[in-house]
Amino acid sequence: MHYNHYGRPPLPFACLGARGVELEAVELAGPRRGETFTLFDASGGYGSACLGAGHDTVRRSLQRAVTDTGYVTDEIASRERAVLLDRLFGAEGLWTDHFPGDAYHVAGRNSGSEGVELALRLVLESRFDPRRLRHRPERAKRDTILAFEGAWHGWTHGLLPFLNRRHYRVGLPGPVADHDYGLRVEHIPFGDEGALEEYFAANSERLLAVFVEPVQGDAGILLPPPGYLRRLSGMCGDNDTWLVADEVLTFAKTGRWFGMHDAQGPVPTDITVIGKSLGMGALSTSLVIARRELRARATGTISTSDLRPLTCAVLLDGIDHLVSEGLLKHSAELGTRLADRLQSGLVERFPGIFTHTRGLGVMHGVELSEAASAQLDVLRTHLISAGVYVEFMAGAGKRSHGLRYVYPTMRIAPPLITSQAQADEIVDRLGEGTRRFQETL
Numbered sequence: 001m002h003y004n005h006y007g008r009p010p011l012p013f014a015c016l017g018a019r020g021v022e023l024e025a026v027e028l029a030g031p032r033r034g035e036t037f038t039l040f041d042a043s044g045g046y047g048s049a050c051l052g053a054g055h056d057t058v059r060r061s062l063q064r065a066v067t068d069t070g071y072v073t074d075e076i077a078s079r080e081r082a083v084l085l086d087r088l089f090g091a092e093g094l095w096t097d098h099f100p101g102d103a104y105h106v107a108g109r110n111s112g113s114e115g116v117e118l119a120l121r122l123v124l125e126s127r128f129d130p131r132r133l134r135h136r137p138e139r140a141k142r143d144t145i146l147a148f149e150g151a152w153h154g155w156t157h158g159l160l161p162f163l164n165r166r167h168y169r170v171g172l173p174g175p176v177a178d179h180d181y182g183l184r185v186e187h188i189p190f191g192d193e194g195a196l197e198e199y200f201a202a203n204s205e206r207l208l209a210v211f212v213e214p215v216q217g218d219a220g221i222l223l224p225p226p227g228y229l230r231r232l233s234g235m236c237g238d239n240d241t242w243l244v245a246d247e248v249l250t251f252a253k254t255g256r257w258f259g260m261h262d263a264q265g266p267v268p269t270d271i272t273v274i275g276k277s278l279g280m281g282a283l284s285t286s287l288v289i290a291r292r293e294l295r296a297r298a299t300g301t302i303s304t305s306d307l308r309p310l311t312c313a314v315l316l317d318g319i320d321h322l323v324s325e326g327l328l329k330h331s332a333e334l335g336t337r338l339a340d341r342l343q344s345g346l347v348e349r350f351p352g353i354f355t356h357t358r359g360l361g362v363m364h365g366v367e368l369s370e371a372a373s374a375q376l377d378v379l380r381t382h383l384i385s386a387g388v389y390v391e392f393m394a395g396a397g398k399r400s401h402g403l404r405y406v407y408p409t410m411r412i413a414p415p416l417i418t419s420q421a422q423a424d425e426i427v428d429r430l431g432e433g434t435r436r437f438q439e440t441l
């Protein structure tokens with residue numbers, strides 16, 4: 001009954017339950033049909049289950065939320081919402097260094113895509129006077145949004161033009177460029193400072209906003225060179241252009257809360273959208289943190305479930321747990337070890353199958369060779385039969401400015417609670433599955 005989004009037969013196993021980072025699975029086909037086995041989860045459920053499965057904090061929090069917190073809508077202030085926002089953005093807040101509460105405001109949405117949609121809406125509304133619905137004269141020429149080759153920001157229709165792949169977009173709604181309030185979306189290569197400078201020099205007067213993933217996820221876990229994000233932020237600031245950071249994937253995965261961070265500290269943004277891990281693997285939710293001057297026309301962006309007390313309780317308890325257990329620091333250390341082990345245990349051991357590994361924290365990509373890309377489904381089946389579940393990203397594909405093609409990439413994004421021993425086991429199992437795959441070549 002379930003709609004098949006993938007254009008290929010469903011995976012030949014099902015999940016019966018899970019605990020921590022281990023899934024209990026059952027074979028659905030072949031001679032072992034009906035047999036159960038254990039799978040290590042190197043995917044974190046599309047990078048969303050930062051506390052793994054069955055975590056006590058989430059259980060206690062949901063219980064407390066269901067029993068005590070009530071269900072009021074965003075129109076009514078709630079104690080849970082007030083405590084959460086104070087904990088994150090108050091004078092002593094966890095994230096006040098990035099987003100001082102007097103300069104930013106926040107809204108909750110149901111998913112990453114909805115969060116990025118709201119960010120788009122806020123930058124579009126900044127072009128005109130919300131009462132008279134006319135252009136602000138100084139913003140009338142700002143009709144362009146810059147995104148990056150390989151970008152991924154979600155599937156909803158406002159975001160389709162951002163997807164830098166024709167086969168995702170063709171025939172579907174897009175911007176109407178010649179309309180008064182029309183929109184142009186352009187793409188340049190990610191991480192190339194020269195291309196960025198060239199683009200700003202030629203287009204800054206038309207540039208309304210730049211949308212960026214601090215580490216590009218679907219493009220194959222591509223990290224920008226040091227200083228690039230700060231340079232981008234500075235150029236946006238100098239040219240009166242909004243900078244929107246899509247941190248739906250990177251939130252709490254880079255060894256820090258935010259990917260927009262470098263040796264000098266937080267990299268300023270005008271809007272930051274976080275999601276996935278934010279819901280602690282229990283809720284689908286996102287948070288849009290925007291400068292206070294960015295707002296939509298009255299009642300234009302109300303959402304039924306914007307920061308309801310139940311959501312706030314799960315976020316608050318989960319974030320407090322990440323802090324008290326030092327899980328971000330742990331993931332930074334885990335990331336260093338994973339990077340080494342993926343390099344020696346996969347890229348160096350199987351040079352015909354894997355060409356590069358990149359990443360940090362709990363977000364790593366191992367890029368396939370052209371030959372292995374053609375047999376991705378076979379490789380994946382061998383990895384699963386060796387007892388490890390991974391996802392594959394599309395890769396950035398063809399890029400301009402002479403940058404090389406990026407092939408599909410295996411994403412290793414295990415939950416934050418993964419131990420060093422479990423991370424080693426994940427790499428060992430990936431090695432074993434790849435060895436079996438290699439024998440078939």
Ligand SMILES: Cc1ncc(COP(=O)(O)O)c(C=O)c1O
Pocket residue numbers: 046111112113114116152153154155213217218246247248249275276
């Ligand atoms: C960078 C980025 N933005 C937005 C999204 C969309 O999030 P959701 O699937 O929760 O709508 C994703 C999901 O993969 C993502 O990786």
